[in-house]
Amino acid sequence: MATIELQQVEKKFGELHAVKPMDLTIQDGEFVVLLGPSGCGKTTTLRMISGLETVTSGTILLGGRNVTWLHPSERDVAFVFQFYALYPHISARDNISFPLRAQRESKEVIDQRVKEVAALLRIEHLLNQRPGNLSGGDQQRVALARALVRRPEAFLMDEPLGALDADFRESMRAEIKQLHIDQHATTVYVTHDQIEAMAMGDRIVVMSEAVVQQTGTPHEVYYDPANLFVARFIGSPGMNLVSAVYSEGVVNVPGTENRYSVPDGWASPIGETIGGEGRIVLGFRPEAARVKTDGPLSGEVYASELQGAYSVMHVNVNTDDIVHIRTDRQIDYPIGTQVNFDIDPQMVRFFNPADEAAIQKEVSQ
Amino acid sequence: MSNLQLQNVTKEYPGVTALKKVTFDVQDGEFFVLLGPTGAGKTTTLRVVAGLTKQDEGSVLFDNESVDEFPPAERDVALVFQQYSLYPTMSVYDNLAFPLRSPMRDLPEDEIRTKVEDVAKTLRIEHLVERKTAHLSGGEMQRVSIGRAIVRDPRIFLMDEPLSNLDFKLREALRVELQHLQQHLQKTQGSTTLFVTHDQIEALTMADRIAVLNRGRIIQIGTPEDIYDRPATTFVAQLVGTPRINLMKSQREDGTLRIEKSDLHLPMPPDCGVPEQVQLGIRPEDINIDPEGQFSGQVAITEPLGVETVVHIRSKEQTLISLIPGLVDYRKGDEVKFNIQSDRLHCFDLDGIRVQME
Numbered sequence: 001m002a003t004i005e006l007q008q009v010e011k012k013f014g015e016l017h018a019v020k021p022m023d024l025t026i027q028d029g030e031f032v033v034l035l036g037p038s039g040c041g042k043t044t045t046l047r048m049i050s051g052l053e054t055v056t057s058g059t060i061l062l063g064g065r066n067v068t069w070l071h072p073s074e075r076d077v078a079f080v081f082q083f084y085a086l087y088p089h090i091s092a093r094d095n096i097s098f099p100l101r102a103q104r105e106s107k108e109v110i111d112q113r114v115k116e117v118a119a120l121l122r123i124e125h126l127l128n129q130r131p132g133n134l135s136g137g138d139q140q141r142v143a144l145a146r147a148l149v150r151r152p153e154a155f156l157m158d159e160p161l162g163a164l165d166a167d168f169r170e171s172m173r174a175e176i177k178q179l180h181i182d183q184h185a186t187t188v189y190v191t192h193d194q195i196e197a198m199a200m201g202d203r204i205v206v207m208s209e210a211v212v213q214q215t216g217t218p219h220e221v222y223y224d225p226a227n228l229f230v231a232r233f234i235g236s237p238g239m240n241l242v243s244a245v246y247s248e249g250v251v252n253v254p255g256t257e258n259r260y261s262v263p264d265g266w267a268s269p270i271g272e273t274i275g276g277e278g279r280i281v282l283g284f285r286p287e288a289a290r291v292k293t294d295g296p297l298s299g300e301v302y303a304s305e306l307q308g309a310y311s312v313m314h315v316n317v318n319t320d321d322i323v324h325i326r327t328d329r330q331i332d333y334p335i336g337t338q339v340n341f342d343i344d345p346q347m348v349r350f351f352n353p354a355d356e357a358a359i360q361k362e363v364s365q
Numbered sequence: 366m367s368n369l370q371l372q373n374v375t376k377e378y379p380g381v382t383a384l385k386k387v388t389f390d391v392q393d394g395e396f397f398v399l400l401g402p403t404g405a406g407k408t409t410t411l412r413v414v415a416g417l418t419k420q421d422e423g424s425v426l427f428d429n430e431s432v433d434e435f436p437p438a439e440r441d442v443a444l445v446f447q448q449y450s451l452y453p454t455m456s457v458y459d460n461l462a463f464p465l466r467s468p469m470r471d472l473p474e475d476e477i478r479t480k481v482e483d484v485a486k487t488l489r490i491e492h493l494v495e496r497k498t499a500h501l502s503g504g505e506m507q508r509v510s511i512g513r514a515i516v517r518d519p520r521i522f523l524m525d526e527p528l529s530n531l532d533f534k535l536r537e538a539l540r541v542e543l544q545h546l547q548q549h550l551q552k553t554q555g556s557t558t559l560f561v562t563h564d565q566i567e568a569l570t571m572a573d574r575i576a577v578l579n580r581g582r583i584i585q586i587g588t589p590e591d592i593y594d595r596p597a598t599t600f601v602a603q604l605v606g607t608p609r610i611n612l613m614k615s616q617r618e619d620g621t622l623r624i625e626k627s628d629l630h631l632p633m634p635p636d637c638g639v640p641e642q643v644q645l646g647i648r649p650e651d652i653n654i655d656p657e658g659q660f661s662g663q664v665a666i667t668e669p670l671g672v673e674t675v676v677h678i679r680s681k682e683q684t685l686i687s688l689i690p691g692l693v694d695y696r697k698g699d700e701v702k703f704n705i706q707s708d709r710l711h712c713f714d715l716d717g718i719r720v721q722m723e
Contacts, residue, residue, distance in 0.1 A: 037532070170608055174677060177666050181697055193533075198384040199668035199675065218669045219692050235671050237537055287672045287690075306589050308606050309650040309688070312570075313539050322541070326672065329590075335548045351719035 002063030009058035033201035078147035247277040263345035281351040288347035295340035374423035401578035445512035502616030599717035627683035646711030652687035658702030
C-alpha cells in the first residue's frame, strides 16, 4: 500500500473550475473521505487520482512515484463505483478473478486469492452465482472483492453505498470499515453523506464549490468546523448559527432580549477579528444547549420532533433564526411556549460573518 | 375538514395482492402517516382514497359516508406528490390561485387574493409570489405545491412522499415547516392529512399516529411512541430507529435469558411469561457503556457520527450495536463493560410477534 500526494492539483473544464488548486497528503493505510454536496469537485478529484480524468495542472504522487500523466492501468489503483459494474453473464467467481486473469496470474494464485477475499467478504457461498441473481448488497460485496483481489496500491471508492437502501447502507458501512481495519489499505472514499463520512473516515476533506473547506478528523470537523459551510454541513441537524452583535464581552441577538456573555478565552480573539465590536455569528451544536429556567438565551418553540431515542426542539430566537435543541423525549413543550436555555461553554463557537471563517479561541496558559 | 375511514379495502392486481383488508380511521384534524417499504401498498391506499384507483372490495368513508361512487374531482381531496406538478410558465401567485379560479367556485378576485396572500405568508413564500415557478429551487417548489393544496381548503390532504426528492438538509427543514404548518392549520381551517412515506424519521417526527404497512397489510397502528417503544412485530421493530434494533435469538436458562452465540445472560425471572425461545430486541441506545457495567465484550468498530458514536461490541460471535453519547474513541479489541436497560427489552416469539413481559 502507498501514500497518495496531491500537489496543487487543479481541474478546469473550459471556463468551469471543477477543482481549484488543492494539496492533500494521504498516509499509507489511511481512510480519507472526500465529502461535499453534488458539484463540489469531490468526484473529479477522485477521478484525477485514478487517472480517469487528466489534471489541468499540478502533480499526483502514488507511493512517491509521479503518476500524474500515467494511464489508469499503470497506476495500480482499484476503483469501486456506485453501480457495481459487474459482468452480468459470468459468475461472481469469474468477475472477482477477472483482474488476475488479465494479469495472467497462475491458476493456483488466482484460486488462492479469490478464496481469501471471498472469505473476508463472506461471499464464499455465492461464488457460482451470476450477479443478476444477487441482492444489491451482495453485488457490491462482489465488486469490492474484485477490487481487493488485485492488492492494489490504493482503493478509490465513489459513493459505493449510494445505490443501496438505508438499512443496508448502515450495515455495509460497518463492513467496509471493518474491512479497512483488517486490511489497512490506503483508501479514498467519495460521498455526499456526512454521516457516512463521520462514521468511516480517519480524516475528512470537506469540499464546496471546487475548494477544500477543511481537512480534519471527524472530531475536528464536528467540534471545530473551519467555517460556516462546514458547521452547517456536518451534523444532523447542523450547527446552530445565530446572527448577533458583539460588544464588550457580550453577544446580543438583535431585536431580542437575548444577551450572552462570551465564555473565558473568547473576548480578545473576537475583538481582534472583528475590530472591537460588530456583527458576529454564534454557533453551537444541538446537544450543547440545555433548557434552563434562568438560561441567558430564549425563544419560542416552533416545532418539536420525536426522533426515536430523543427529541429535537426547534426554537425561534428571532424572526430569522431557528435553533435546534436536542432534548430528552420526556420534555415536550407545546408550540408557542417561551423557553430559556443555556449553552455548554466548552461547546460555544464564534464565526466572522465577513469571511465566514471560525474565530480561534485563545489557548489557555 | 373531515374524518376518513377505510373498511376492509382490498385491491388485487394479476398475481399480487396490493392491499388486503386494510382498515383504519383518521380523525378530523389528525396527521396520519402510512409507513412502509417500497411495495407495501402505501401509494395504492392513497390512490384509493383519492379515487384514482378503484378498490376491489371494502369502502372508503368521509365523515361516515361512503365516497366509493364519487369520482376524484367530487371527493374534494388535495394531493401533493413527490414530483411537483406546478405550471412552469405561471407565476407562483397564479399557481396558488389556480384551484380557486375554478368556474365551480366562482370566487371574486379580491377574495382569491386574500386567500393566496394568507397561504403565502403561512408558508413563508411571500417574497416569491411574482416569480415563475420554473425559477424556484426544489424546496420552494414543494412549498408552493403544498400551498396550492392548502388554499383549496379541501376535506383531506393526501401527500405522497412530498419530501423524498429534496436533498437531506432541505428535507430536514421542510419537515419542521410542515409540522409547524400542521399545528397552525389545526387552529385555523383544520387539516386531516394522510401522509405516505418510507422514511421512518419523517413518520416518527410528524405523525399523530402511524400505520405500518407491509405487503398490503396493516401490521400496527399507533402513536410514534407506541411504534418505537412497543413494536408489535420484529418487522416494525427493525423499520424504526437508526441504527437498527439489535435482534438476537435467545434462550431461557436458569432464571436468565441467554443470547445465542454470546456470553451474555440477562436476568429474567422464571414467571415473566416469556417463552423458552425468543428473539430478543435491544435498541442501541439502551446499551450503555459503563466501567461498573454488568456485561463485558470487545470493541469491534466505532463509528463516530457527531452527537453520538456507534460502538459495535462483540461477545463471542455475537455483535451488539450500541449508541453512546458524544464522540468516544475505542480501538478494535478494547475490553468494555456495559449495562443493558432491562426495562426496555423487547421480546418476540419465533414468528416475530411481540411477547408481553409480565
